[in-house]
Amino acid sequence: MTSRITRRQFARAGAAASLAAALPRGVFAAPAPNRKVLIRADSEIGLVRPEFHSHFAEHLGSCVYGGIWVGPKSPIENVEGFRKAAVDYLKELGVPALRWPGGCYADDYHWRDGIGPAAKRPKRVNIHWGNYVEDSSFGTHEFIRFCRLIGAEPYFAANVGSGSPEEMRDWIEYCNFPAGSALADERAANGSPEPFRVKYWGVGNEAWGCGGNFRPDGAGAEFRRFASYARTFGDTKPYLVGCGPSGNDTKWTRGFMDALAGSRLPGGYSMHFYENGSLPPLEFTPQAAMEQLNIFRRVESAIVEQRTLLDGYDPNRKIGLFLDEWGVWDRIPKADQDRYGALWQQSTMRSAVAAGLGLNIFNRQADKLYMCNIAQMVNVLQSVLLTDGPEGRNCVRTTTYYAFLLFKPHRGKTAVPVEGGVAPAMEGAALTGNPEAIHRLPPPKPDLSISASRSASELVVSLVNPSAGDDMDVECELRGARARQGRAQIIYDSDLNAHNSFDDPGRVIIRAHEVAVEPDKIRIMLPAMSLATVTVEVE
Numbered sequence: 001m002t003s004r005i006t007r008r009q010f011a012r013a014g015a016a017a018s019l020a021a022a023l024p025r026g027v028f029a030a031p032a033p034n035r036k037v038l039i040r041a042d043s044e045i046g047l048v049r050p051e052f053h054s055h056f057a058e059h060l061g062s063c064v065y066g067g068i069w070v071g072p073k074s075p076i077e078n079v080e081g082f083r084k085a086a087v088d089y090l091k092e093l094g095v096p097a098l099r100w101p102g103g104c105y106a107d108d109y110h111w112r113d114g115i116g117p118a119a120k121r122p123k124r125v126n127i128h129w130g131n132y133v134e135d136s137s138f139g140t141h142e143f144i145r146f147c148r149l150i151g152a153e154p155y156f157a158a159n160v161g162s163g164s165p166e167e168m169r170d171w172i173e174y175c176n177f178p179a180g181s182a183l184a185d186e187r188a189a190n191g192s193p194e195p196f197r198v199k200y201w202g203v204g205n206e207a208w209g210c211g212g213n214f215r216p217d218g219a220g221a222e223f224r225r226f227a228s229y230a231r232t233f234g235d236t237k238p239y240l241v242g243c244g245p246s247g248n249d250t251k252w253t254r255g256f257m258d259a260l261a262g263s264r265l266p267g268g269y270s271m272h273f274y275e276n277g278s279l280p281p282l283e284f285t286p287q288a289a290m291e292q293l294n295i296f297r298r299v300e301s302a303i304v305e306q307r308t309l310l311d312g313y314d315p316n317r318k319i320g321l322f323l324d325e326w327g328v329w330d331r332i333p334k335a336d337q338d339r340y341g342a343l344w345q346q347s348t349m350r351s352a353v354a355a356g357l358g359l360n361i362f363n364r365q366a367d368k369l370y371m372c373n374i375a376q377m378v379n380v381l382q383s384v385l386l387t388d389g390p391e392g393r394n395c396v397r398t399t400t401y402y403a404f405l406l407f408k409p410h411r412g413k414t415a416v417p418v419e420g421g422v423a424p425a426m427e428g429a430a431l432t433g434n435p436e437a438i439h440r441l442p443p444p445k446p447d448l449s450i451s452a453s454r455s456a457s458e459l460v461v462s463l464v465n466p467s468a469g470d471d472m473d474v475e476c477e478l479r480g481a482r483a484r485q486g487r488a489q490i491i492y493d494s495d496l497n498a499h500n501s502f503d504d505p506g507r508v509i510i511r512a513h514e515v516a517v518e519p520d521k522i523r524i525m526l527p528a529m530s531l532a533t534v535t536v537e538v539e
């Protein structure tokens, strides 16, 4: 899986040559590092919930049909109709939770279309994503089966925009009531006597837009109405997720939450934040990359501000904040979409850096978040897998896949603060998450992004260099832990548009990287546009 990246390779790549020459033997006698941070292993932020690394799959382009689901009669290798390569790769990655069926699609989806004998299911027009016709062969049972195969917790998005409280209530009963009711017995007759025990229920999607074009108070009122009938069936209490804003829309959150006064609060509250790019995925310039990567500062301040707002309504912080759609959204060439499906987007070295910036934020704001879902799982936007269209046999792991894999060791650990390391104006802002300080920032310039987490015996540090031109030589001082030994892994390519294609699926992968570890210090060199994780045994 991993191969070693040598100093020679860096030197060949050019950009990193000077620093590579300085490291690693006798590293602390080498020229002074150009970034210094303090890792506070003696302090805690909160649990890095595995759910921060969750996913989202919508009926859109070739994400579900052709990506995940090829059908049992397909010539493409499959497990009960699910693309085998996708199942294998996703199992290896580990998918804590999976949101489905949308997205915009959710508010035009009627779950009854997707149950019963496949041949009898109705053909439906997907009005949001190009009016193509779906045969409804991927429905509730298929989704649950897929979740079980890859080990993911299912997270449904119910239809509010064109649906009814009755429809959502019945879907919950169908999934969760053990036996003896007409709906539970219908589920059993459809092949699943055991209840699905689905916990997570999104009450609509993007209620401010494709989910019904509500105003915030109207969306709050809808939540109240739908929640009244969303009951515990059997032993599964539904965890309802209310529709929050796009980005950091504070008016939306105030309006929505005010409308809930005196009624049941949601279990979770979801926001969406895409990082738009101005160029096609394979044509990014350093300038365009910088502009896109800088959006992540706003993601972090949005999380902090939305959490603060929610805390005003819910001082005991019971409501979980979800970022259930995020990721880079580039200018996708029409030719790619015509060939492979709507919103089919390649992931590049830049996308991996973007993923690293997001995942670092989630660690740093671990106490404020509950679940985050990258958009989307296969073929659409910042996906972890790409196929060559719905009929294509090829399935590659994207650079984003490897970025998620690189961060996997953080799951379940306790996030700890990291101080310093960024341009002076950012200090106390990004690292502490102080929104006031973030708003006073000078015009952005991407700088080192870092997060750390620990268990009793291991410290994990992830570092991202989002600069397209500057290498970073980082010294991490440790407080509260003594390092015994460590290893580093990196994702790096000297071309910011490098990607894993069907011809060259292993171009951008995780490789071993040199790191110097002393009892109280770690030192690592990060070439421009790279991300690395250092895993250290500590006492």
Ligand code: AHR
Binding pocket: 058, 102, 103, 104, 105, 205, 206, 325, 375, 376, 381
């Ligand atoms: O992920 C693509 C779309 O982006 C989703 O359907 C919608 O929720 C968002 O606007």
